[in-house]
Amino acid sequence: MYHRVIHKTDYIYQESVSLCHNIVRLTPRSTNKQFCKSSVIKIVPEPDVLIEYEDFFGNKLVYFTIEKEHKKLSVHVTSEIEKLLPANERPPQNNPVTWEETCLLTAASANGLTDVKQFIASTPMTEADDAIEAYAKESFPQGRPLYEGCKNLMNRIFADFKFQAGFTTISTPLSVVMKERKGVCQDFAHLAIACLRSLGLPTRYISGYIETIPPPGVEKLVGVDASHAWFAVYIPNSGWVEFDPTNNLIPDNQHIAIGWGRDYADITPLKGVIMSSGKHELRVSVDVRRVR
Numbered sequence: 001m002y003h004r005v006i007h008k009t010d011y012i013y014q015e016s017v018s019l020c021h022n023i024v025r026l027t028p029r030s031t032n033k034q035f036c037k038s039s040v041i042k043i044v045p046e047p048d049v050l051i052e053y054e055d056f057f058g059n060k061l062v063y064f065t066i067e068k069e070h071k072k073l074s075v076h077v078t079s080e081i082e083k084l085l086p087a088n089e090r091p092p093q094n095n096p097v098t099w100e101e102t103c104l105l106t107a108a109s110a111n112g113l114t115d116v117k118q119f120i121a122s123t124p125m126t127e128a129d130d131a132i133e134a135y136a137k138e139s140f141p142q143g144r145p146l147y148e149g150c151k152n153l154m155n156r157i158f159a160d161f162k163f164q165a166g167f168t169t170i171s172t173p174l175s176v177v178m179k180e181r182k183g184v185c186q187d188f189a190h191l192a193i194a195c196l197r198s199l200g201l202p203t204r205y206i207s208g209y210i211e212t213i214p215p216p217g218v219e220k221l222v223g224v225d226a227s228h229a230w231f232a233v234y235i236p237n238s239g240w241v242e243f244d245p246t247n248n249l250i251p252d253n254q255h256i257a258i259g260w261g262r263d264y265a266d267i268t269p270l271k272g273v274i275m276s277s278g279k280h281e282l283r284v285s286v287d288v289r290r291v292r
Contacts (some may be wrong), residue, residue, distance in 0.1 A: 001082070001083040001253055001290060001292075002037075002080065002081065002082050002083070002289075002290065002291045002292050003080070003081045003083070003211065003288055003289065003291065004078070004079070004080055004081075004113055004264070004288075004289050004291045005024055005028070005077075005078070005079045005081065005209055005255060005256060005286070005287070005289075006076070006077075006078050006285075006286070006287045006288050007076070007077045007078075007079075007209075007227075007269075007284075007285075007287050008074070008075075008076045008272055008283075008284065008285040008286075009074070009075045009076070009269075009282070009283070009284050010072065010073070010283040010284075011072065011073040011074075011280050011281070011282055012071070012072050012073045012280060012281040013070075013071050013072065013073075013274075013276055013278055013279075013280045014278030014279045014280065015071075015276050015277055015278030016069045016070065016071050016276065017066075017069065017071070017073070017274045017275060017276040017277045018067075018068075018069050018276070019065070019066070019067055019274070019275040020065065020066050020073065020272055020273065020274040021063075021064075021065050021139055021272050022063070022064055022065070022073075022075075022270065022271070022272030022277070023061055023062070023063050023268075023274050024041065024061065024063075024064070024075060024077070024269070024270050024273055025055075025059055025060070025061055025207070025267055025268060025269055025270070025272070026038040026039075026041070026061040026062075026075075026079075026213075026258060026269055026270070027041075027061075027062070027077070027079065027257065027258070027281055028079050028081050028208070028256055028257060028259075029059065029060065029257055029259050030085045030110050031257065031259075032084065032089075033083065033084055033086055034081050034082065034083050034084055034256060035081065035082045035084060036079060036080070036081055036139060036259065037080040037081065037082055038079065038080045038092075038148050039040060039077060039078070039079040039080075040077070040078050040079075041075065041076070041078045042074070042075075042077075042078075042079045043064060043066075043073075043074065043075050043076075044072075044073070044074040045066055045068060045070045045073070046066075046139055047064035047065060047066055048065055048066060048067040048068070049063075049064060049067075049145060050062065050063070050064045051063045055266075057259065057260060057261050057266065058217055058247070058259075059258070059259030059260070059261070059266075059267060060259070062089070062129055065274040066151075066192055067099070075270060078280070080089065080291075081255065081256050083253050084254075090237065090238060091156040092147045092235055092238040092241045093147055093151075094236045095140075095145065095235055095237055096145050096238060097145065097146055097235060097236050097238075098144060098145055098146060099140050099144060099145075099146040099149050099166045099199065099201060100142070100143070100236070101146075101236070102146050102201060102235065103199065103200040103201060105236055106120065106200075106201075106202050107120075107200065111146040113116070113234075116200065116202045116224050116234045118262070119195060119197075119202040119203055119204045119234070119262060120200060120202045120203075121262075122195070122197050122198070122261050123165075123263045123265070124196065125174075125190055125262075125263040125264060125265060126190050126192040126193045126194040126197060126205075126262070126263050127145070127174065127194065128172075128174070128195065128197065128198035129175050129178070131167050131178050131179070132174065132175075132178055132191070132194050132195055132198060133195075133198045135156075135178070135195060136153070136161070136194075136195030136199055137199075137237070138156070138198065139153040139156060139195075140153075140199060140238070141153040141217060142170055145148035145249070146233065146235050147186060147241065147254075149239070150196070150241070150243055151243065151250075153195060153196070153243075154191060154192065154243040154245045154248060155237070157188050157191060157192060157245040158245055158246070158247070158248035159183050159248075160181060161177075161182060161183065161187075161188060161191075161212060161245075161268075162182040162184070163172055163184060163185075163188075163246060164182040164183065165183070167180070167183060167184075168182075168183045168184060168187050168265060170186065172187070174187070174190055174191055174194055177190075177191055178191065184246075185228050185229045185230070185246040186229045186236060186264050187206055188229075188245040188246050189206070189229040189230055189245065190205070190248075190263060190264070191245075191247050192231050192243070193205060193231050193263065196231075196233060200282075201233060201234075202233070202234040203231055203232065203233050203234075204231065204232050204240070204260045204261065204262065205225065205229065205260060205261055205263045205264060206229065206231060206232055206242065206250075206257050206259075206260045206263060207228075207229055207232050207257070207258045207259060207260065207261075207264070207267040207269065207287050208228055208229075208230075208255060208257040208258045208259075209225060209226070209227060209255070209256045209258070209286060210224075210226075210244075210247070210254050210255050210256075210258050210288070211225065211252075211253075211254040211256075211288040211289075212225050212288070213256075224285060225286040225288040226284075226286050227284075227289070228244075228246070228255070229246075230242055230243060230244040230245070230246070230251055230255070230263070231245070232241055232260070242255070254273070256288065261272050
């Protein structure tokens with residue numbers, strides 16, 4: 001299965017911008033579940049400096065600067081992704097390892113799981129309060145298999161929380177999301193991560209896309225898709241297993257990962273600084289399509 005993703009970001013400035021520095025994280029990773037065949041970034045105006053590199057987590061980044069006056073910045077990324085079937089993968093739903101066993105294993109100092117342990121500590125965006133800790137414990141009674149507990153937590157977030165665009169911003173505390181029981185995919189991913197890390201479980205934030213499929217007989221509109229977020233938990237003998245609480249799905253062919261980190265701040269799609277005194281307008285369009 002092949003997908004083409006076109007992600008368009010346009011900034012329209014009220015006043016001219018004389019200098020900008022930006023970091024773009026919009027190149028999909030190649031993993032055991034997907035292969036990024038190509039990813040082409042088009043930036044207008046043409047950058048004066050452009051550097052491609054990988055961050056601490058292995059995500060692909062593009063850093064660029066524009067040192068000439070401009071009133072509009074366009075960053076358009078077109079990527080081709082092939083979805084893969086992991087070879088010799090053991091179904092995680094059959095894995096009996098408990099959440100307590102996972103905590104003991106990942107907390108041990110001599111097992112070499114350094115890349116896993118870095119996803120246990122909370123961050124400002126995934127800090128759990130008493131209400132979140134109590135909510136987490138409902139899904140993890142003593143002796144429950146970790147996969148079963150994570151799936152139950154995903155089911156409960158989907159049932160208990162309402163998706164409401166515009167209610168939160170990226171700076172809205174999780175305590176507000178927990179109290180009001182509404183938010184968007186980033187909030188639900190952060191909430192699940194906060195729950196799991198409060199128990200000592202390694203959990204990472206995944207940024208990417210989800211393909212939307214229109215009803216039968218209805219043509220899909222261009223640009224109606226959006227960036228998406230979900231989470232993954234490390235389960236011994238199964239590796240990183242993904243869950244999508246916004247849609248109550250185990251991510252499969254419709255999900256395309258850009259990258260991951262401890263929270264949204266580690267994998268922000270586009271961020272930067274500009275030298276200007278005016279306001280700006282942001283326009284974002286995402287189109288995810290199966291091409292064959």
